[in-house]
Amino acid sequence: MNKNDIEIPNSTITRDTRELSEISGNLYESVAIISKRANQISSTVKEELLAKLDEFASEHDNLEEIFENREQIEISKYYESLPKPTIIAIEEFLAKKVYFRNPAKEDSK
Numbered sequence: 001m002n003k004n005d006i007e008i009p010n011s012t013i014t015r016d017t018r019e020l021s022e023i024s025g026n027l028y029e030s031v032a033i034i035s036k037r038a039n040q041i042s043s044t045v046k047e048e049l050l051a052k053l054d055e056f057a058s059e060h061d062n063l064e065e066i067f068e069n070r071e072q073i074e075i076s077k078y079y080e081s082l083p084k085p086t087i088i089a090i091e092e093f094l095a096k097k098v099y100f101r102n103p104a105k106e107d108s109k
Contacts, residue, residue, distance in 0.1 A: 006095045008083045015090065023093065024100065030093065033100045038089035049079050 020034075021027035056072045092098050 006091050006097065008088055008091050010083055012084075012087065019094065020090075023096065024102075029102065033098060034086070034089045034093050037092060037098050038085040041085040041088050045079065045082065045085065049075070 017027055020030045024030045024033060052075050053072060056069060089098070
């Protein structure tokens with residue numbers, strides 16, 4: 001996922017449901033596809049965050065380390081400021097950067 005390829009808004013915007021349904025042919029199928037992609041993005045971001053925060057993990061935490069660890073705070077703030085996975089997934093879907101297929105439709109052909 002390269003967020004630089006498409007412009008992603010930081011807040012939720014109103015969407016035209018017809019635009020979403022045109023890509024897959026069905027609004028509910030589009031929502032399911034977006035949902036699955038958002039879960040993938042969320043998992044990836046969570047793994048990245050946990051990997052970075054593991055660098056700061058120690059067996060013996062004392063109060064000074066907890067309150068003075070600025071790097072950990074900056075990392076957390078960065079990930080909190082990222083757009084929500086659902087917004088990223090919608091933008092990717094509308095930009096046709098999400099691959100999807102429906103085996104049920106393929107079997108009926």
